[in-house]
Structure formats: C-alpha cells, structure tokens
Amino acid sequence: MFYNKKWIFLIILYAMSSVLYYFITKQLILTGLMSGFLAGSLVVFALIAAVCFLIAMTLFFLVKISYMVIRGIFKIPSKETLAKTFWTIFTVLCYAAVFVVFFKMIEY
C-alpha cells in the first residue's frame, strides 16, 4: 500500500495513531494522568511501526525462504519483488494492529 509514496502511508499511520491515542487518554484520564498529545501520539505511532516492522521482517524471511524453495523445486525464474512483498506485509500488519487496538479501546 502506497508503495510508491511511502511517506503518505506514514502520515496516514500517524493520523490513525493520534485517533488511537485519543481513545487511550479517555481511559488514562480516569487515573488522573494527562500526558502531552504530541508525545503520546508519537509514542503510539512508534510502537505500532516498530512492532509491525519486526513481525514483517520475520514473516518476510519466512516468505523468502518458502519462495526460494518453491522456485528451486518448480524451476520458476526469479522476480525481484521482494521489497514490495516486505512493504505489503508491513502495511497490512500496521492496519491490522490499528484495528485490534481500536477495537480493544472501544470495547466494554
């Protein structure tokens, strides 16, 4: 997603992180804690990006190994789409993470 304009994806992810942070502070406020919006939303953004990046790296290597094995068995010519594969996994994981956190925050 947004493979050719990665910076747009990062902006969208930050905007989603800001919305998530709004829901998180609604509950944090119950304990009297109030941290700055900018700092808080950046923390949420960094956490989601970092975790998804690590998981994407792991999945990417698994996919790469599987692809190399299949290519070896079926003699398929190599296609240089590995970077795109990694980015796709990363963006899908980020969206999934945002949805899971959002669902947890609005659930009673």
Added chain:
Amino acid sequence: MTAKSFVHKALSKKKIDKNFKISVILTLCFVLACCAVYVIKNKSYSKDVILHKANTHYIKEQYFMAAKYFDKAISLGAEGSEIFRNYAIALLKLGNYDSAIKNLKLSEEIDPYNAETYYSLGNAYYQKAYASNNSDQFIQGIKYLEKAINLSPAMEKAYILIGLSYRNCGMQENARSWYRRALLASNFSKAGFYNLIGHTFREEERYKEAADYYQRAIDNDYSFAAAYCNLGDMYLKMNDKDTAMLKYKKSIAVGPDYIVPYIKIGQIYYDDAYFDDAVFWALQAFRINPDSDKANYLLGMAYKEIGRKIDAVEYLKKAAYCGSDDAVYELKNIGIDLR
C-alpha cells in the same frame, strides 16, 4: 527521447497512479469499516448492563474497571446520586482527586441531604490536601465533614477524619474539641477517642497530658494494646525507662501479635548497648512480621554492633527493600549501594 522510451515512461506513470488509487480506496474502506464498527458497537451497549458491570467491579474493589464502566454508563445517560458518588469513590481510589470532587458535587446537587456524599467530599479534599500538603484543602474538607456530621451525628468516621484534618493543619485544639464532641455524641468507642486525644497532646509535645489520655483509653478498654504502647512512648519521652518497659510488656501481654512493643523494647536495649537483648526482641518482632522494615532494620543494626556483618547486611538489605530509608543510608555507609 525515442518513442519507445516515451511509451515506457507513460506506462510506468499509469502503474504508479493505479497503485496509489488502490491504496487510497483500501485506506478509505478501512476507515469506513472502523467507523461502522464504532457506531454499531456503541448502539449495542445497554445503559443498564454497563451500570451493572460497573457496580460489580466496584463491589469487587476493581476501581479502574469500575471507573471505566461508570464513565461509559454516564455517557449513555445514566444518572443518580449514588452512581455519581460510586464513580467518584472509584476515581478517588485511583488518585484522580479533581474528577472525584467534580462527581461528588454532581451527586450533592442531586441529593443535598446525603451524609455519605458530604463525608466522601471531605475525604476527597483530605486526600488531595495530604498529597499536596495544602492546608486550605484540609479546611475545605472540614466544611464538608461538618455538614456530614450535622446530617448524621452518629457518623463516627466523620469525627475521626475531621480530627485528622485539623491535626494536619496544626490545629490540635480544634481536633480535640471534635473528639470530645464524639465522646458526648453517641455510642462510639470511648477508648479510641481518648487515644486520639492523647495523640493531639503528643503532637504538641505535652507528654504528661498525652499519658493521661492514653491511660483513660486503657481504663475504658484493658485489651487496647496500642494504647499501652503509646503510654510507654510517653514515659520514655518523660525519661522514665522502667515504666515505659512495663507498659510495653503489658501491651505484649494483652496483644501478643502486635509488633510495635517488641520493636520498642528492642530499641531501648539497643540504645543502652545491650545488643544481644536487642537481637532477642527484634527476632520476636521478626517472627510476627518478617517484612517489617523496622524489625529488619533493628536486627541488622544489632547484628552490626555484635560484629556479625554478614547477618547485619542481610537484614539491612531486607529492611531497605521493605522501605526503610535509614537502612539504605546505613548500607551506603558500609559501602553497599543498592542501585
């Protein structure tokens, strides 16, 4: 530029646009799906079910979850004096004093004749004042506690808290007058309030008068172990060590599981350089509560004086982990930094 390269460039531009378009569409679908989930989820919540969950968590003392559900119930339209009061108490337990006070005032607006609400307001101001060491807040709390007592003269906890508030402001005489009113007002524990009056004199360093009231507490309740201990403290302040020891031992006789007199006796022996006796009494205290920072500290110091350094360090470390600042300081002197 050749025709071939021009076509190739145009086609690659089309590729970029297609990827961008798909990405935008997918992102918009994702955002709409989240909005739909939010709206459907919100509509499905029942105010009564949420309120029931809030009350269940409140009864189980799970205050964060209780506050979360009360907040949701109120946003769904739940109202009532008790709801705001319970929500406020949950917030108070979480340390959110300002929101607790705000909700208690809402509860007061709905039901201005509820003594429990005024007591909770007094308690909220007391805790806020205690945390910020602000005497104005203590005075504000006192006003609400007075209202609680006016509405319910049999509310013992309000008398205790109002006395505590005055004592924190340094107004021991006012605290005493409220404790005396409690003695006259209702069938409260006389021994308890005599003991509290003794504390007010103790805080003013009027040890003879304090001893007199601690004795009155004992006369009203012969099994009041803490009062014997307090009386022993006063004799110690008046430099009558022998009588102090007697009172501490009497405290042990009536309440063998009360740890304080063991530590007090051990401390007297330590101060008089009878370190073996200090160890003996500290061990007695240790048996009652192995996690007592004072017992561990006394044991550590006594072992240090005897020359048993390894035991001393062990108990001083434990005292430090249990919260003793003196133990941390002592360990630093020995050359052990716990950081």
